[in-house]
Amino acid sequence: MDLAGRHVVVTGAARGIGAALARRFHAAGASVVVADLDSVANVADGLANAVGVIADVSSEAGNIALIDRAERVFGPIDLFFANAGIGGGTDLDTTEDAWQHAFDVNVNAHRWAAKHLVPGWLARGEGYFCSTASAAGLLAQIGSAPYTMTKRAAVAFAEWLSITYGNRGIRVSCLCPQGVNTDMLRAGDAAVGRGVEVVRAAGIVLEPEQVAEVVATAIDDERFLILPHPEVRDYMVLKADDPDRWLAGMRRLQARILGV
Numbered sequence: 001m002d003l004a005g006r007h008v009v010v011t012g013a014a015r016g017i018g019a020a021l022a023r024r025f026h027a028a029g030a031s032v033v034v035a036d037l038d039s040v041a042n043v044a045d046g047l048a049n050a051v052g053v054i055a056d057v058s059s060e061a062g063n064i065a066l067i068d069r070a071e072r073v074f075g076p077i078d079l080f081f082a083n084a085g086i087g088g089g090t091d092l093d094t095t096e097d098a099w100q101h102a103f104d105v106n107v108n109a110h111r112w113a114a115k116h117l118v119p120g121w122l123a124r125g126e127g128y129f130c131s132t133a134s135a136a137g138l139l140a141q142i143g144s145a146p147y148t149m150t151k152r153a154a155v156a157f158a159e160w161l162s163i164t165y166g167n168r169g170i171r172v173s174c175l176c177p178q179g180v181n182t183d184m185l186r187a188g189d190a191a192v193g194r195g196v197e198v199v200r201a202a203g204i205v206l207e208p209e210q211v212a213e214v215v216a217t218a219i220d221d222e223r224f225l226i227l228p229h230p231e232v233r234d235y236m237v238l239k240a241d242d243p244d245r246w247l248a249g250m251r252r253l254q255a256r257i258l259g260v
């Protein structure tokens with residue numbers, strides 16, 4: 001999809017990957033709705049054809065309100081980027097509330113947005129849904145069961161959307177980075193547990209702007225799987241080829257970094 005003149009919504013765009021995506025799409029000529037729980041003035045202010053919206057995507061009502069507001073401002077949405085995400089939670093002791101919140105933000109938000117976008121896109125004959133999952137959704141997040149499970153589910157939902165609606169004009173992409181230099185990574189234990197140390201040990205940590213550049217190219221190509229860290233593909237191949245060997249390797253990595 002050529003982004004010039006398109007209407008794009010990016011969630012979780014007050015900082016980090018979302019802010020970089022919003023700025024990159026705007027630079028490509030899109031009108032951008034910059035949405036987040038927190039103030040997005042630092043991203044949206046001063047950009048022509050950009051509007052900041054305070055939105056909580058952890059409920060269906062929050063997604064409906066965001067979509068309505070965006071459509072009132074710039075008309076029908078061409079590309080919706082469900083990027084908002086949270087870490088939090090660690091192992092089997094994770095509280096029920098934390099599990100629920102992780103599913104609501106990291107997975108259900110995608111489902112609720114798609115539920116309210118797809119009918120209009122089918123009527124128009126086109127629409128583009130992008131989500132940010134994680135390499136953890138293809139592999140695993142050592143140290144966090146909720147992150148592993150919710151990101152895996154996000155990848156699965158994106159695949160299902162592509163299969164189900166791809167023949168009817170709806171394009172889908174799924175962004176699966178490894179480490180990116182954002183508050184989530186910097187927050188360490190508070191975000192995805194000590195597994196963050198594993199993320200740092202697993203490979204290069206990219207800047208959000210580098211990720212946004214890879215995403216812009218992938219959207220131009222309308223490619224489903226967006227891997228800013230190309231080595232993730234090699235890990236996926238290893239995992240598919242010999243799951244027991246891959247699991248043993250993950251256990252060795254966990255022992256080396258976390259001592260368990």
Ligand SMILES: NC(=O)c1ccc[n+]([C@@H]2O[C@H](COP(=O)([O-])OP(=O)(O)OC[C@H]3O[C@@H](n4cnc5c(N)ncnc54)[C@H](O)[C@@H]3O)[C@@H](O)[C@H]2O)c1
Nearest residue numbers: 012014016017037056057058084085134179180182183184
């Ligand atoms: N940083 C990494 O290493 C990394 C790696 C893989 C995937 N990701 C994913 O990338 C996405 C962006 O993360 P980031 O690294 O930029 O983190 P970040 O913490 O810098 O940004 C996340 C943004 O999402 C917003 N957000 C959280 N809950 C929300 C809600 N209910 N409604 C609206 N906005 C909400 C936050 O306010 C924040 O601005 C997330 O989905 C994350 O899981 C990050």
